Amino acid sequence: MKIGVLKETAAREKRVAAVPDTVKQYVKMGYEVLIEHNAGRDARLPDSVYEEAGARIVPSSSEIWTESDIVLKVRPPSTEEAQNAREGQIIICLFWPAQNPELIETLAAQKATVLALDAIPRISRAQAVDVLSSQAAISGYRAVIEAAQVYGRCFGAQFTAAGKSDPANVLVIGAGVAGLAAIAAARDLGAQVSAFDTREAVKEEIETLGAKALNVEFEESGEGTGGYAKVMSPEFIAAEMKLFKDLAPKTDIVITTAAIPGRRAPTLVKQEMLEAMREGSVVVDLAAETGGNCELTKADEIVEFNGVQIIGYTDLTSRMPTHASDFFSRNIAQLIGLLGKADAFKIDLEDDIFRQMIVLQDGEKMWPPPPLETP
Ligand code: NAD
Numbered sequence: 001m002k003i004g005v006l007k008e009t010a011a012r013e014k015r016v017a018a019v020p021d022t023v024k025q026y027v028k029m030g031y032e033v034l035i036e037h038n039a040g041r042d043a044r045l046p047d048s049v050y051e052e053a054g055a056r057i058v059p060s061s062s063e064i065w066t067e068s069d070i071v072l073k074v075r076p077p078s079t080e081e082a083q084n085a086r087e088g089q090i091i092i093c094l095f096w097p098a099q100n101p102e103l104i105e106t107l108a109a110q111k112a113t114v115l116a117l118d119a120i121p122r123i124s125r126a127q128a129v130d131v132l133s134s135q136a137a138i139s140g141y142r143a144v145i146e147a148a149q150v151y152g153r154c155f156g157a158q159f160t161a162a163g164k165s166d167p168a169n170v171l172v173i174g175a176g177v178a179g180l181a182a183i184a185a186a187r188d189l190g191a192q193v194s195a196f197d198t199r200e201a202v203k204e205e206i207e208t209l210g211a212k213a214l215n216v217e218f219e220e221s222g223e224g225t226g227g228y229a230k231v232m233s234p235e236f237i238a239a240e241m242k243l244f245k246d247l248a249p250k251t252d253i254v255i256t257t258a259a260i261p262g263r264r265a266p267t268l269v270k271q272e273m274l275e276a277m278r279e280g281s282v283v284v285d286l287a288a289e290t291g292g293n294c295e296l297t298k299a300d301e302i303v304e305f306n307g308v309q310i311i312g313y314t315d316l317t318s319r320m321p322t323h324a325s326d327f328f329s330r331n332i333a334q335l336i337g338l339l340g341k342a343d344a345f346k347i348d349l350e351d352d353i354f355r356q357m358i359v360l361q362d363g364e365k366m367w368p369p370p371p372l373e374t375p
Contacts, residue, residue, distance in 0.1 A: 001342040002032045004068025006061055007039040010075045012300075014042035014321035015328055017072035017093070020053035022333040027054040030342030034058050034068060043321040065089075072332060074325075079106050087111040088362055090347075092332060094118045094131070097359045097367045098262075104359060104367070111363035113347070117332070119357040121372050122228065122261075126353050128334040133177045134327035139316040140181030140257065143284040144170075146316070147253045148189060150302070150309050151282050155253075156190020167192045171251045172211070173244065173268055173293060174258035175202045176229075178286050182255045183209045191253070196240065198222025198232055198258075216243050229260050241268055248276035256293035257286040269294035271305070279307030288312035 003026050005018040016039050018026075023033045033055040037047060047057045058064060064071060065084035073093035077085075085091060085107055095116035097104060107114055117131045127133065147170075148155055157167045170186040172179045175197040183206060186193045193211035197203075199222045203213040218239040224230030232240070244254075254277075259265050265287035274283070274296065285297040296305050297312040304310070317324040338353065339345055349355050352372060359367040 001030070001069045001345060002034060002067055003070045003072060003336075004034040004058075004064035005036060005039050005055075005072045006064050006077075006081075007036045008042075008074050009078060009081065012315040012318055013075055014315075014318040015074045015325045016040040016043050016045065016321075017074050017325075017329060017332060018050075018055075019043075019045060019326050019329040020049045020055075021326075022329040023050055023053040023055045025333050026336065029336070031070075031336075032056070034064055036061050036064050040325070042318075043325040045322070045325070070336075074328060076100055076103055079103060082106040082110065082112075085110040085112040088113065090115065092117065092335070095359055104365065107360055108363045108365060113361050114359040115335075115347070115354070115357045116359050116367075117335075117357070119359070119367075119369070121352055121356045123352065123372075129331050129338070129353065131328050131331045134331055135317045135324060136177040136257075137181040138320050138324045138327065139286055140178035140183075140255075141185045142316040142320050143178070143182050143255050143257075143286055143311075144185035144189065146311050146313060146319075147255065147282045147284050150311065151253060152280050153252070154190070155186065168252040169194075169250055170253040170255065171195070171244065171247060173254065173256045174287075175206050176257060176259070179255070179257040180205055180209065182257065182286075183211045186253070186255075187211065194247070196243065198229055198236070198240075214243060214247075216240050224260075229258075231260055231263065232266070237266060237268070241270065241273070244269065245273045245276055248273045249278065251277060252281050254281070254283045254294075255286065256283065258293050259287055259290060264291040265293050267291075267293065267295050271295060274305050274308050274310075277306070277308050281308045283308060283310045285310060285312050286316070289314040 035050045035055045070090045076095050090113045092115045155168045158165045168191045170191045170193045172195040175195045187210050195206045196214040206213040216239045220236045285294045287293045288299045356369045
């Protein structure tokens with residue numbers, strides 16, 4: 001069986017779906033691996049390192065589409081790319097089926113099989129294959145780097161012969177995977193960090209990282225089914241926004257990561273909070289792609305309002321392409337490990353992981369999946 005790895009074509013996408021270490025694993029499992037010329041170039045992985053790992057470099061995407069049984073990608077293929085898919089070919093990538101009905105039709109007509117990496121269930125057994133978590137951790141880390149880059153001061157306290165300065169005050173809103181990574185990175189740089197999340201369970205994790213867990217004076221549980229966040233009442237959101245606004249005059253950096261799976265991100269940072277912040281402060285909005293937690297965020301831009309810079313980059317993982325590709329590829333390799341060696345490959349739809357992530361099976365529509373039974 002052949003695994004083919006495509007070069008990404010989406011704007012600003014620098015990641016690649018296989019790295020030399022995962023190529024070695026596939027070769028050991030009996031797969032032949034084809035890499036499109038320059039697929040890893042933007043992640044600083046030249047063709048030569050893939051060749052050393054046992055892959056064959058092919059000149060263009062057309063050889064990948066014609067020869068491979070399994071096609072690996074980071075982003076969904078474009079409609080034009082999808083027309084190259086062959087009957088029975090298995091495509092594994094981020095797919096966002098709810099947002100891509102046309103793409104589903106195109107690939108159904110080609111009789112392809114699609115496994116959507118974004119539809120992996122959030123169950124403990126699936127942690128090792130969960131690209132959304134590995135990439136969220138990188139986004140959280142990178143958000144701090146972006147903030148530090150535009151913030152005109154140091155994050156950590158400075159002590160010099162000419163005097164001393166206080167550490168920056170960082171507020172992290174939403175302490176899921178990305179938020180916790182942001183807390184850790186900001187603490188590493190020496191900032192004072194406080195964080196808020198609607199899920200009570202996260203408080204301990206926030207404190208373990210040396211940050212202060214904030215509370216609102218409003219009783220409402222933030223736990224949805226299966227440990228996911230739920231949509232909070234307008235009264236709770238109002239109480240939360242009051243807390244943030246009260247903290248605003250003393251907050252230098254705000255990193256927002258609040259999200260509800262499958263929904264638009266809640267608006268939590270309004271103009272009046274930005275008006276209360278000091279000149280030179282920074283907001284990094286990790287929810288920019290799903291509407292933004294800050295009402296002034298513009299996706300992929302830095303907007304300045306009242307001296308506050310609001311960063312809405314949606315390509316934070318591609319700003320760390322080597323590390324992001326490394327984790328992304330390892331998640332996929334774990335998934336291929338569950339699918340089996342080349343001579344025993346099987347998509348087992350009795351397994352919740354595959355039943356939830358399969359969009360098409362030989363052209364037959366399998367999405368949306370039946371609801372997952374949660375413990
Ligand atoms: P996410 O990206 O969906 O949301 C980010 C955070 O925003 C969450 O912690 C959520 O509680 C918070 N949030 C939502 N509304 C908010 C509001 N109004 N104000 C403040 N915060 C708000 O979450 P995520 O990072 O993908 O994951 C959340 C949890 O799920 C984590 O504890 C993670 O460990 C767990 N998880 C488990 C698996 C798995 O077991 N395979 C996979 C992914 C995530």
